[in-house]
Amino acid sequence: MPPEDRAARAAKKLDRVSIWRVIPWSSPAFTMNALIVMTGYFTIYATDTLGLNPAMVGGLLVLAKIIDAVGALFAGYIVDRAPETRFGKARPFELSIVASWAATAFLFSTPGTLGDVAKYIWIFTSYVLLTAVFMPLFNANNPLYTVRVFPRRELYSDLSAKSGLVSVVAGIFITVGMPMAINLAGKDPARWSLVAICIAIPATLVGLIRFWMFKEPRGATSSGLEPVKLKDIFTMLRGNPYIWMLSAISLLVGMYGSIGASTYYFRYVVGNLGLAGLTALGFAVLIPLMFFFPAITRKFSVSRIIAVASFIGAFGYLIMLWAGASIPLIMASSVLWALAALPVSFLSPILVIDNATYNEWKGNRRLESVGGAVYSFAGTVGQAVSAGILGLVLMMTGYSGTHSTQTPSAIGGIVALNSWIPAILAVCAGLVALRYHRMEQNMKTISSEVLARRAATAGTNGATVDLSGTEAVRVVREEAEERRITDLLDDDEDDK
Numbered sequence: 001m002p003p004e005d006r007a008a009r010a011a012k013k014l015d016r017v018s019i020w021r022v023i024p025w026s027s028p029a030f031t032m033n034a035l036i037v038m039t040g041y042f043t044i045y046a047t048d049t050l051g052l053n054p055a056m057v058g059g060l061l062v063l064a065k066i067i068d069a070v071g072a073l074f075a076g077y078i079v080d081r082a083p084e085t086r087f088g089k090a091r092p093f094e095l096s097i098v099a100s101w102a103a104t105a106f107l108f109s110t111p112g113t114l115g116d117v118a119k120y121i122w123i124f125t126s127y128v129l130l131t132a133v134f135m136p137l138f139n140a141n142n143p144l145y146t147v148r149v150f151p152r153r154e155l156y157s158d159l160s161a162k163s164g165l166v167s168v169v170a171g172i173f174i175t176v177g178m179p180m181a182i183n184l185a186g187k188d189p190a191r192w193s194l195v196a197i198c199i200a201i202p203a204t205l206v207g208l209i210r211f212w213m214f215k216e217p218r219g220a221t222s223s224g225l226e227p228v229k230l231k232d233i234f235t236m237l238r239g240n241p242y243i244w245m246l247s248a249i250s251l252l253v254g255m256y257g258s259i260g261a262s263t264y265y266f267r268y269v270v271g272n273l274g275l276a277g278l279t280a281l282g283f284a285v286l287i288p289l290m291f292f293f294p295a296i297t298r299k300f301s302v303s304r305i306i307a308v309a310s311f312i313g314a315f316g317y318l319i320m321l322w323a324g325a326s327i328p329l330i331m332a333s334s335v336l337w338a339l340a341a342l343p344v345s346f347l348s349p350i351l352v353i354d355n356a357t358y359n360e361w362k363g364n365r366r367l368e369s370v371g372g373a374v375y376s377f378a379g380t381v382g383q384a385v386s387a388g389i390l391g392l393v394l395m396m397t398g399y400s401g402t403h404s405t406q407t408p409s410a411i412g413g414i415v416a417l418n419s420w421i422p423a424i425l426a427v428c429a430g431l432v433a434l435r436y437h438r439m440e441q442n443m444k445t446i447s448s449e450v451l452a453r454r455a456a457t458a459g460t461n462g463a464t465v466d467l468s469g470t471e472a473v474r475v476v477r478e479e480a481e482e483r484r485i486t487d488l489l490d491d492d493e494d495d496k
Helices: 003-014 019-025 027-039 042-049 054-081 091-107 116-149 153-185 189-207 209-213 230-239 241-257 262-270 273-291 293-299 302-323 327-361 368-396 408-418 420-441 443-461 473-495
Strands: none
Touching: 019 027, 019 153, 019 209, 027 091, 027 116, 027 153, 027 189, 027 209, 042 054, 042 116, 042 189, 042 262, 042 368, 054 116, 054 368, 091 116, 091 189, 091 209, 116 327, 116 368, 153 189, 153 273, 153 327, 189 209, 230 368, 241 327, 241 368, 241 420, 262 273, 262 408, 293 302, 302 327, 302 408, 302 420, 327 368, 327 420, 327 443, 368 408, 408 420, 420 443
16 A cells, blocks of 8 residues: 555544444433433323323423523533533533433422422422533533544544444434333323333433543643633624524424424324334434444535435424324334434534634634533523423313323324424424535634634744644645655755
8 A cells, every 4th residue: 555545544544433432432422312212201291190281381391491591501601611620621510410310310200199289399390400400511511521532523523423323223222112111100100200210320320431431631622711701602692693503403403303292192193102112113224324424424514414304304204194003104204303313413513613613713712612502502492492382282282181082183283293393393494504504614714724823822832733623634634744745855855
C-alpha cells in the first residue's frame, strides 16, 4: 500500500470510535430510553389504575410540562456554571440517573387507597421532580460531557451514529419486555409499584456504567473563562437564529412523539396491552439499516437525514388509519415512525454542538449545555402541548378509563391520536429540518475560521490549539499535511 494511502487510512481511523467504547458510552441511553418508555404509561396508569379523570390528568401534565420547560433552561445554566471537580465538570451530573429512577419508582407507587386529591398531589409532585429537575440535568449535561470526552466533531458524529445502532438493539428488548410486565400489573396499584421497582434497580446500575468508565479531562474546555452569566444566554438567543429552528424541530418532535396514545390503542382497539411489545420485533428490520448509519451521516447532512426520516414517519402514522387490530400493519407502521425518531434521538446533539461553534464564530460564549437545555425546553413544551391534546381528545370523544370497552367516538379519538394528528406534525418537522440545512452547508467554513482564531490565540499564549466542537478538523489536518509535504519538497530543492 502506498504511503499516502496508509496515511489517509490512519487519518480516517482517528475519526472513528471503537464499538467497544460505544457500548458502555451508550449505557445511559439504554436506561433513559427505558425510563421514557416507562413514563409513557403514566397517563393510562393515572386514568385506568388510579381511576382519575383524563381531562384533569391532561391538565396536570400541561402544567407539569410548563414547569419542566423552565427547569430545562435552568439545568443548562447550572451545568455550564458548574465548577471543575475531581470528577470533572459535566461527569458528576450523570448521577442524576439515580434520582430519575427513584422518582419514577415513587411515581408508579401511588397508593390506591388515597383519595383523588391526594393521588393528584402524589403523581404531580413526583412527575415534576422527575421531568423538571432530574431528567433536565442529565439532558443538559450530555452535550458538554460528549464534547469534553470526544473533542472532535468527526468523533462524536461517528459516536452518535453507532450509538443509534446499539440503542436500537437494546430498545427491542426494552419495548418488548416492558409492555408484558405492565400487562401483568393490570389495574392493580400494588403490582404497578412492584413492576416499577423491579425495573428501576437494574436500570439505575446500567445507567451508571458510563460514569465509572469515562473520565472527563480536567479543564477540557472553557479554561480561563469567567462563569456563564444570564447576559451570555440572552446574547446567544438574540444572535443565533438556528437555535430557534433546531428548537422548532424539537417542539414538533416532542408533540408527535409524546402523545402517548399507543397504550390506549392496544388496550381498546387491539384488545391486549401486552401485545404492544410485539411491535418492537419489527424494529429488527432497522438493524441492517443502522449498520449503514455511520456512513450515511458522513455522506449527508444531519438535517436532511432528519427531514427524510420525518416524512417517512408521517407515512407510517397514516397507516394506522386502516390498521385496526392487524398486528402486521401495526408493526409496519411502528417501524416507519421508529425510523423517524432515530435521527432526532441520536444526531441532535451534533446540531447542538454545531450551534455552540456558531456562537463562538459570532464572538459569543459556546454554551453547549445551554444550547442543549434550550433544545430540551422546546421538546418539553411540545410534550406539554401533546399532553393537552391527549386529554382534550379523550374528553371530547367520551373516553372513560373505568370502562372495559369504549364507545365508537372514543375509539375514533384514539385512532386519530395514533394516526393523522402525529402525521401532520411529523411533516412540519421535516419541512423545518430542510430549512435548517443552510446552517450545515456553512459549518466547514465557520469551523475553519473558529480554528484559525484559536490557533492565533494559542500562538500568542504558547498553548496548543483546542480542536473541540469543530467541523473542519479533518480539513485542517489535511491542509497541515499538505503544507508539511510542500515544505519537505522545498527543503529538497534547496539541498540540490
